[in-house]
Amino acid sequence: MKLPYYPGCTLKDRTSQLENTALAAAAKLGVELQEIPNWTCCGAVYPVSETRIMNLVAPIRILKEIGESGADRVVTICDFCYNVLKRANRAILDDDVKRTRVNLFLSDDDRRWAASGRKVGEGEAYDGGVKVLHYLEMLRDQVGFEKMAAAVERPLENLRLAPYYGCNLLRPAQEMNFDDPEDPSIMEDFIGHLGGRVAAFPYRTECCGSFLGISSPAAARRLSHTILASAQKNGADAVVLSCPMCFYNLETKQKELIREFPGFQPIPVFFFTQLLAFALGRDAETLGFEEHYVDPLPLLQERVSA
Amino acid sequence: MKRIGVFVCHCGINIAATVDVEKVVEEVRRYPGVAHAEHYQYMCSDPGQKLVQEAIDKHKLDGVIVAACSPTLHEVTFRRASENAGLNPYQCEIANIREQCSWVHADRGAATRKAIRIIESLVEKVKYDESLTPLSVPLTKRAMVVGGGVAGIQAALDVANSGYEVLLVEKQPSIGGHMAQLSETFPTLDCSQCILTPKMVEAGQHKNIRLLTYSEVEEISGYVGNFTVKIRKKAAYVNWDACTGCGVCTEKCPKKVDSEFNCNMGSRGAIYTMFPQAVPNYPVIDRDNCLYFTKGRCRICEKVCDLKAIDYEQKDEVVEEQVGAIVVATGYDTLPLDQLGEYGYGKLPDVIDGMAFERLLSASGPTGGEIRRPSDGKVPKEIVFVQCAGSRDPEKHLPYCSKICCMYTAKHALLYKHRVHDGQPYVFYIDVRTGGKSYEEFYHRVSEEEGVVYIRGKVSRVFQDGDQLIVWGVDTLTGKKVEIAADLVVLATGMIPSAGSQALFSTLKLASDENGFLSEAHPKLRPVESIQAGFYLAGAAQGPRDIPETVAQASGAASKVIALFSQEKLFHEPIVACVDEDLCSGCKVCISACPYDAREFDEKEGIVRVNELLCEGCGACVVSCPSGATQQKNLTDEQIREMVKASLGE
Numbered sequence: 001m002k003l004p005y006y007p008g009c010t011l012k013d014r015t016s017q018l019e020n021t022a023l024a025a026a027a028k029l030g031v032e033l034q035e036i037p038n039w040t041c042c043g044a045v046y047p048v049s050e051t052r053i054m055n056l057v058a059p060i061r062i063l064k065e066i067g068e069s070g071a072d073r074v075v076t077i078c079d080f081c082y083n084v085l086k087r088a089n090r091a092i093l094d095d096d097v098k099r100t101r102v103n104l105f106l107s108d109d110d111r112r113w114a115a116s117g118r119k120v121g122e123g124e125a126y127d128g129g130v131k132v133l134h135y136l137e138m139l140r141d142q143v144g145f146e147k148m149a150a151a152v153e154r155p156l157e158n159l160r161l162a163p164y165y166g167c168n169l170l171r172p173a174q175e176m177n178f179d180d181p182e183d184p185s186i187m188e189d190f191i192g193h194l195g196g197r198v199a200a201f202p203y204r205t206e207c208c209g210s211f212l213g214i215s216s217p218a219a220a221r222r223l224s225h226t227i228l229a230s231a232q233k234n235g236a237d238a239v240v241l242s243c244p245m246c247f248y249n250l251e252t253k254q255k256e257l258i259r260e261f262p263g264f265q266p267i268p269v270f271f272f273t274q275l276l277a278f279a280l281g282r283d284a285e286t287l288g289f290e291e292h293y294v295d296p297l298p299l300l301q302e303r304v305s306a
Numbered sequence: 307m308k309r310i311g312v313f314v315c316h317c318g319i320n321i322a323a324t325v326d327v328e329k330v331v332e333e334v335r336r337y338p339g340v341a342h343a344e345h346y347q348y349m350c351s352d353p354g355q356k357l358v359q360e361a362i363d364k365h366k367l368d369g370v371i372v373a374a375c376s377p378t379l380h381e382v383t384f385r386r387a388s389e390n391a392g393l394n395p396y397q398c399e400i401a402n403i404r405e406q407c408s409w410v411h412a413d414r415g416a417a418t419r420k421a422i423r424i425i426e427s428l429v430e431k432v433k434y435d436e437s438l439t440p441l442s443v444p445l446t447k448r449a450m451v452v453g454g455g456v457a458g459i460q461a462a463l464d465v466a467n468s469g470y471e472v473l474l475v476e477k478q479p480s481i482g483g484h485m486a487q488l489s490e491t492f493p494t495l496d497c498s499q500c501i502l503t504p505k506m507v508e509a510g511q512h513k514n515i516r517l518l519t520y521s522e523v524e525e526i527s528g529y530v531g532n533f534t535v536k537i538r539k540k541a542a543y544v545n546w547d548a549c550t551g552c553g554v555c556t557e558k559c560p561k562k563v564d565s566e567f568n569c570n571m572g573s574r575g576a577i578y579t580m581f582p583q584a585v586p587n588y589p590v591i592d593r594d595n596c597l598y599f600t601k602g603r604c605r606i607c608e609k610v611c612d613l614k615a616i617d618y619e620q621k622d623e624v625v626e627e628q629v630g631a632i633v634v635a636t637g638y639d640t641l642p643l644d645q646l647g648e649y650g651y652g653k654l655p656d657v658i659d660g661m662a663f664e665r666l667l668s669a670s671g672p673t674g675g676e677i678r679r680p681s682d683g684k685v686p687k688e689i690v691f692v693q694c695a696g697s698r699d700p701e702k703h704l705p706y707c708s709k710i711c712c713m714y715t716a717k718h719a720l721l722y723k724h725r726v727h728d729g730q731p732y733v734f735y736i737d738v739r740t741g742g743k744s745y746e747e748f749y750h751r752v753s754e755e756e757g758v759v760y761i762r763g764k765v766s767r768v769f770q771d772g773d774q775l776i777v778w779g780v781d782t783l784t785g786k787k788v789e790i791a792a793d794l795v796v797l798a799t800g801m802i803p804s805a806g807s808q809a810l811f812s813t814l815k816l817a818s819d820e821n822g823f824l825s826e827a828h829p830k831l832r833p834v835e836s837i838q839a840g841f842y843l844a845g846a847a848q849g850p851r852d853i854p855e856t857v858a859q860a861s862g863a864a865s866k867v868i869a870l871f872s873q874e875k876l877f878h879e880p881i882v883a884c885v886d887e888d889l890c891s892g893c894k895v896c897i898s899a900c901p902y903d904a905r906e907f908d909e910k911e912g913i914v915r916v917n918e919l920l921c922e923g924c925g926a927c928v929v930s931c932p933s934g935a936t937q938q939k940n941l942t943d944e945q946i947r948e949m950v951k952a953s954l955g956e
Contacts (some may be wrong), residue, residue, distance in 0.1 A: 182647025
């Protein structure tokens with residue numbers, strides 16, 4: 001199965017281990033994720049203002065190109081990209097004014113691109129026809145968790161994993177329609193099908209601080225510490241997540257948490273795709289742990305049979 | 307040629323300021339058919355009505371038109387006045403020159419011309435009006451009350467005390483409803499069972515009340531004064547005629563089932579009575595949980611019953627009854643916790659709702675009146691009450707206010723503090739609504755004198771952390787977030803129509819609103835009746851309310867029933883459809899057009915006949931009839947044609 005894939009900026013730069021493991025695992029499961037050509041930044045955050053329609057041009061152009069290439073869906077791994085693309089698509093589907101104006105902006109755009117010799121499309125209006133999928137949804141719906149479980153070579157039996165959802169996958173609930181925002185279960189299902197044990201903890205849907213990690217780092221540290229401490233209190237060996245921003249706050253920033261919160265014990269954090277690739281047979285040394293502050297390798301070596 | 311009198315009302319300045327009433331009288335006087343015309347300040351007043359009566363006599367009028375306000379206001383008034391003067395009331399018509407003329411136009415000249423045309427068109431109608439007699443219908447003076455909570459009990463008692471027979475149908479094995487589950491009632495802190503059980507017993511023993519508990523209404527047909535209802539009496543597997551309610555069987559039953567009456571915090575047997583003061587005090591067997599019915603074993607109840615009252619072979623019985631009026635008092639339930647994701651979907655054992663807290667408070671409850679939390683029986687020292695759990699939330703849950711929660715939460719906090727002296731109650735609220743008598747004083751006492759901490763803000767989340775519950779709220783008055791580690795959380799969940807009521811309302815063909823509550827005929831002026839004739843509403847089935855309002859409304863509904871029954875016969879408006887048998891070809895198109903099932907095909911004659919008692923005069927059949935065979939009395943096609951011509955000035 002071949003599916004169009006939109007990586008987004010962060011996966012190419014800061015969190016290459018997320019992309020590597022995701023593509024490799026998908027391939028192992030029979031899905032070829034084909035990076036779409038000439039993609040641009042999605043905008044990173046869905047516009048808060050209802051009237052800034054210009055801000056929708058970035059994500060919609062991406063979706064329009066995918067639609068014009070003949071595909072009806074796109075897979076993305078970064079939670080922020082997923083949130084922006086899906087909500088922008090929803091806006092086009094639901095709101096006549098936004099759909100007309102964004103398409104108007106894009107058709108001007110087409111003429112300029114055409115003049116530069118680059119063909120973008122015939123200038124047909126985009127109507128929201130491309131479905132935006134997160135990698136987890138792809139695993140559950142296109143591949144199937146059962147099929148994924150059958151391909152597992154190294155079940156994660158002795159690992160107690162705390163699934164952390166963050167915000168972008170689940171909220172706003174009516175637009176994202178990804179899972180129950182109060183009591184989601186897709187990541188628990190995912191962990192279970194890899195043979196792992198779930199350490200349930202109450203902060204799995206609370207915000208890690210997001211961009212406050214850069215603009216108000218003290219506030220973000222407080223939020224992140226609460227999340228990690230709760231996971232540990234509930235018996236987690238490691239935290240599993242999918243969002244590069246959450247990774248930054250919950251993993252990279254542990255360096256600062258040690259200083260600020262005496263008694264804080266560092267805890268390994270995995271991208272779910274790293275665990276997936278590992279369970280499917282990839283060697284632990286090739287999972288990109290060099291990007292991590294807290295090296296998860298010892299944990300894997302100790303707990304999971306080779 | 308008919309002799310028609312026209313009476314033009316000034317209606318003070320309402321009509322006269324815009325319409326030149328003198329000119330109208332002058333013009334209309336000349337119109338063929340008009341034998342007399344005059345104007346007067348206020349036609350609906352006593353002297354005004356006398357003018358009509360005197361003119362009928364003096365000018366030998368056989369038709370009357372009152373040109374005034376809308377017929378919905380005074381058609382009945384003037385028809386009665388005409389009748390008293392010896393004129394058939396259906397020869398009196400209203401020309402609406404207010405709502406349809408003076409109130410919607412500004413140009414005096416044009417409005418006056420229009421008023422004249424309106425009156426002239428009514429003259430054409432009256433020319434062809436027939437003298438009609440209202441149809442009389444016999445009346446079964448027996449009421450059915452559906453629902454045996456405090457509303458149903460009160461309504462039944464009031465009707466029964468007026469000398470009429472009442473069937474009180476209740477789907478649970480005992481009457482009493484939710485009020486029987488309460489511990490104390492606000493603001494007096496009366497013991498709920500103590501004030502309810504006398505009424506329950508009275509209803510159970512009243513010579514005019516027949517209790518049909520463990521029964522449900524299955525089918526209904528007929529119309530006001532003449533309903534036929536089918537009621538299913540569910541098999542109790544106990545012969546209630548032999549049983550004396552001694553209770554030995556319920557004591558000896560080995561099976562333990564979560565008690566619904568105790569909100570699943572205590573248990574009952576598979577053979578059980580709901581509570582000790584149940585009326586009737588006879589047990590039923592829950593066959594889904596009974597060891598005999600599920601596994602073929604046990605039969606201990608049969609063995610210990612000296613009176614041989616256990617009967618495993620008993621079957622449901624469907625009875626058919628005739629009643630003349632129906633009071634619907636099916637009550638409420640509270641929003642199930644599994645709807646509230648923010649508060650744990652009902653999966654957290656120490657997050658309970660208000661009704662469950664009542665059972666903890668109750669001396670006959672699962673903890674004997676000691677406040678102990680469900681998970682480990684510990685006495686909670688930090689207790690959080692969350693108001694508006696599901697109510698006032700148009701985005702996710704119920705858009706409306708459930709009215710009683712502010713008061714019962716204050717009551718709960720007070721009673722808790724009286725029993726757990728070193729405990730600390732917190733109440734999160736948006737507003738505190740205390741509209742009833744002595745309610746504000748009660749709340750004042752609780753919030754100022756009893757050490758209950760009131761925090762203004764909604765609770766966004768409740769989750770388990772170890773053996774405590776973390777409650778996240780906000781204090782909007784200081785702008786700060788609040789986090790409380792609680793031992794027990796009580797949610798004041800919203801009131802919703804009781805389970806199964808939607809299906810029942812469909813069976814009874816009763817209108818309900820967008821929240822599933824029964825719709826009244828008029829929200830301000832007709833609060834205890836349905837728009838469907840013969841149906842009356844009482845209690846929380848119509849919307850959230852407290853006990854005093856419920857009891858008052860139940861008596862109100864009963865008074866409507868009594869008024870209905872005080873007539874010898876019922877009268878039905880005669881402006882019904884009729885069929886010219888020579889013109890009817892039996893095409894039957896009209897039958898499907900009729901919303902009231904009032905038309906029947908006569909196989910033998912090959913024509914359609916109208917059941918005049920069911921016909922509501924809507925006119926749909928007249929429109930649908932291709933041959934014009936069906937007409938409506940005093941609204942014939944011919945009359946309407948002439949009226950249209952007159953209003954166009956032809």
